Amino acid sequence: MKKFVLYFISVVIVSTIVLVVSCKKDRNKISVVSVTLNKEEITMGLGGTVRLIATVLPDGATNPNVSWHSSDTGVAEVDDDGLVAAIDEGGCTITVTTEDGGKTATCAVTVRVGVTGIELQPKVLELSVGNAETLSATVVPDNAFNKEFVWHSSNEEVATVDGTGLVFAISAGNAVITVTTDDGGYEDACAVTVKGQVTYNLFRPIVGFLRTDGAKFVDNNGEIVIRSMGNIYNRADFKKMSEIGFNSVRYYMFAKDYEISVGNYGWYKLEQAIKWAKEFNLTLVLSMMDRPGTNASQFFNTPDYMDRLVNFWRSLAEEFKDEPAISGFGLMNEPPVTVLTGDNTPPFTRTYAMYETYVQKIVDAIREVDNNHCIIVEHLWLNGATEPTFGWYNTTPNDQRDLWRNANGKFDFPDIDDHNYAYEYHCYEPGRYVHQIPQAIQTQFNCSDCSGDQNRVYPSTTVAKWNEYDPETGKSWEMNKRFVEYSYTIPLDYCRNVKNVPVYIGEWGVMSCNFTPNNNGVNRGARQYILDAVDVFEKHRLSTSYHPFYVNEIYPVMYAAKEAAFREAFGTN
Numbered sequence: 001m002k003k004f005v006l007y008f009i010s011v012v013i014v015s016t017i018v019l020v021v022s023c024k025k026d027r028n029k030i031s032v033v034s035v036t037l038n039k040e041e042i043t044m045g046l047g048g049t050v051r052l053i054a055t056v057l058p059d060g061a062t063n064p065n066v067s068w069h070s071s072d073t074g075v076a077e078v079d080d081d082g083l084v085a086a087i088d089e090g091g092c093t094i095t096v097t098t099e100d101g102g103k104t105a106t107c108a109v110t111v112r113v114g115v116t117g118i119e120l121q122p123k124v125l126e127l128s129v130g131n132a133e134t135l136s137a138t139v140v141p142d143n144a145f146n147k148e149f150v151w152h153s154s155n156e157e158v159a160t161v162d163g164t165g166l167v168f169a170i171s172a173g174n175a176v177i178t179v180t181t182d183d184g185g186y187e188d189a190c191a192v193t194v195k196g197q198v199t200y201n202l203f204r205p206i207v208g209f210l211r212t213d214g215a216k217f218v219d220n221n222g223e224i225v226i227r228s229m230g231n232i233y234n235r236a237d238f239k240k241m242s243e244i245g246f247n248s249v250r251y252y253m254f255a256k257d258y259e260i261s262v263g264n265y266g267w268y269k270l271e272q273a274i275k276w277a278k279e280f281n282l283t284l285v286l287s288m289m290d291r292p293g294t295n296a297s298q299f300f301n302t303p304d305y306m307d308r309l310v311n312f313w314r315s316l317a318e319e320f321k322d323e324p325a326i327s328g329f330g331l332m333n334e335p336p337v338t339v340l341t342g343d344n345t346p347p348f349t350r351t352y353a354m355y356e357t358y359v360q361k362i363v364d365a366i367r368e369v370d371n372n373h374c375i376i377v378e379h380l381w382l383n384g385a386t387e388p389t390f391g392w393y394n395t396t397p398n399d400q401r402d403l404w405r406n407a408n409g410k411f412d413f414p415d416i417d418d419h420n421y422a423y424e425y426h427c428y429e430p431g432r433y434v435h436q437i438p439q440a441i442q443t444q445f446n447c448s449d450c451s452g453d454q455n456r457v458y459p460s461t462t463v464a465k466w467n468e469y470d471p472e473t474g475k476s477w478e479m480n481k482r483f484v485e486y487s488y489t490i491p492l493d494y495c496r497n498v499k500n501v502p503v504y505i506g507e508w509g510v511m512s513c514n515f516t517p518n519n520n521g522v523n524r525g526a527r528q529y530i531l532d533a534v535d536v537f538e539k540h541r542l543s544t545s546y547h548p549f550y551v552n553e554i555y556p557v558m559y560a561a562k563e564a565a566f567r568e569a570f571g572t573n
Contacts, residue, residue: 032061032100037107044076044086045114045145045183052082052107054096063100070094076109086111112145115181120188125177127159127169128195130202132541135165135190137179146183153177159192168539172196202541203227203570205247205281210327210374212420215496217374217543225537226327226504227570228285228545232554235276240558242280245570248327249273249282250506250545254290255312262308265315274325285376285545286316287330287506297338306358310365317370328374330424330506331362336381347408348382355380356414363418371420376504378424379412379491411491413499422543423495426507429487430464430479432456434510436524437549455518458525459532481532488533489540507547508533515561527565534569 038053056064068078072092077085084094086109094107117140125133139147151161158173167177167190177190208220216223229241230250241249251273258265270286277284289295292312293305300306313329320326335355343350363375413423428434433456456462459480465487470477477483488505495503514526537544546566548554553562567573 030058030060030062032063032098032103033057035066035096035098035103035105037094037096037105039107041108041110042084043110043112043145044084046086046089046111047116048086048114048184050084052078052084052094052096054082054105056098056103061100063098065099066096067099068094068096070109075111084109086114089113113141113143115144115146115183115186116140117186118149118179118181118188120177120179120190123188123190125167125190125192126195127167127192129169129171130538132166132168132539135161135167135177135179137165137188139181144183146181148182149179150182151177151179158194166539167192169194202538203245203247206283206327209324209372210283212374212422212502214500215502216541217422217502223541225541226285226543226545228543229548229554230287230507230545231548231551233273233551234555235279236556237554237558238273238276238280238282240563242282243572244563244566245572247282248545249277249284250287250330250547251284252287252289252333255288255292255309256290258316259292259308259312263311263315265312265319267316267319270316270320274320274323277325283325283327285328285330285504285506286326287333288312289333291332297336300335300337300354300358310362313362314365314369317366317373321370321372324372326373328376328422328504329366330376330378331359332378333506334381334426335378339382349408351382352380352408352410352412352414356416359414360416363416363421367418373420375418375421376424376506377414377416377421378426378506380414382412411494413491413495422502422504423491423499424504424506425491426547427488427505428508430458430477430483432464433458433462433479433524434514434529436514437511454513455520455522456524457518457522458514458529460525481536484529484532485536485539488536488542492540492542502543505537505542505544508544509547509549511549512553512559512562515559515565527561527568530562530565531569534566 034057036055042050044050054066056066068080068082070076070078070092072090073087075088075090075092076094077087078094082096089111091108091110094109095104097104119138119140121136127133137149139149151163151165153159153161153175155173155175158171158175159167159169159177161167161177172194175192177192178187180187202223202225204224206219206224210224211218217226218224226248227246228248228250229246231252232238232241232249238249257269258267260266273284291299291305292308293299293302313331317329337351337355339348340350340354359377366375436454436456456479460478462479464477464479464483466476468477469475470482477486488508492503495501510526510529514524514529517523553559564573
């Protein structure tokens with residue numbers, strides 16, 4: 001009996017000790033409250049992996065262990081460390097569960113076709129300083145869900161590359177241009193060698209007849225870029241433009257100056273301009289600014305006026321067919337066409353067909369007598385569309401782009417049949433900046449598309465265009481070089497890569513008052529605008545012509561600040 005009592009007492013003592021220890025242990029335990037994942041949903045390429053990170057709360061929980069589970073291992077698997085592997089296309093849910101308390105968190109997984117590589121062409125590129133070429137990158141496979149990639153230059157002092165793959169040669173040396181996919185980080189590269197000596201100067205004087213070679217202008221010495229000045233008419237101005245660095249004059253022609261009577265012409269003014277051009281190593285791009293009869297849209301409703309223009313160009317071409325000092329025939333400046341009755345919604349098929357037919361008639365007439373000269377055809381300016389909110393013909397300074405709104409998939413350019421032609425368009429952007437002019441001059445010159453605010457500055461954060469958005473910021477474009485590059489190159493891809501013809505920006509410019517301080521004493525920045533615009537034109541090898549808004553900006557003395565800006569831009573100062 002005594003032994004039993006002692007045994008009972010010992011059991012009680014041990015149990016008490018165990019209970020005390022257990023209670024003490026429970027009192028020190030930190031229980032799990034929740035678990036979260038770093039991602040609630042992910043989209044993966046086939047064969048890719050993504051690591052999920054589980055966060056157990058509170059920090060210092062006694063048992064932070066978790067387990068992982070996939071609702072469909074045929075779509076995606078997950079290991080004990082949260083590494084998710086994409087197995088097949090589809091969707092599933094990855095769940096993490098805590099050992100303590102069974103708390104859970106989930107991530108929705110979608111598996112799509114992933115990138116397996118990227119191919120860059122060419123693999124080797126040789127350029128001369130100042131020249132540029134576009135590389136082509138192709139993501140493999142073609143149906144990959146994320147085909148985004150980025151460009152990189154190993155040495156931007158030698159060669160730079162932009163978001164389109166355009167490589168621009170800066171200085172002699174070597175660089176590697178790399179393209180890398182967002183999905184999978186696949187890479188390919190092009191070895192670039194830049195020669196120190198320019199093979200030929202793209203902006204040199206034009207030698208021989210100007211021709212087209214695919215999307216390039218060429219002359220007897222190879223590729224050439226037209227750098228024109230417009231609105232000049234005397235020998236001193238020709239001399240000045242040559243000294244500044246222009247290689248061409250966009251020579252404005254007015255039919256009344258040459259049409260003595262219907263079918264009879266006198267070419268004295270043009271002959272005089274050709275003489276000056278030859279004297280100062282320039283050429284002429286002829287531009288029909290004022291057509292026979294009328295320059296308004298009614299021109300296209302009057303067969304007699306149209307026939308007179310056809311005959312004008314045929315007669316001019318026959319007279320000067322062997323004259324290389326003329327670089328091109330600009331058939332019509334800013335041709336406004338009234339939308340045909342019953343054709344007042346995009347893509348204005350009948351109206352465009354009418355314009356194309358008429359342009360082709362002029363081209364055919366020229367080619368009857370002249371196969372030497374390049375023909376330059378401007379896009380159509382629509383007038384009379386019944387839905388003005390579309391802006392088919394909107395000259396508001398804030399909306400210059402609408403003058404080539406892509407209503408028909410062709411940026412309003414006519415399809416023509418010819419072996420030697422280029423497309424022309426005009427651009428004045430930011431319109432709200434370049435068109436600033438004092439109110440008194442607006443009234444004097446009836447400047448209906450000028451801006452009433454004279455305090456805008458370039459570059460600045462002022463909105464340049466309300467209804468287009470900068471992809472980098474997601475906000476309205478601001479008045480800066482990136483917007484200048486965007487706005488002046490909108491139709492470039494269509495002209496060069498779809499139609500395979502050169503482009504000629506027949507007019508760009510900035511009012512001279514923008515070289516002066518505004519009402520707040522801040523210079524409006526026209527010098528920098530010209531420097532930026534010329535840099536953009538050189539980068540894209542764009543042929544252009546500067547348009548002085550008024551002759552007195554050039555004659556009898558060129559506006560000094562404007563001349564200085566061009567000399568600085570062209571390197572002739």
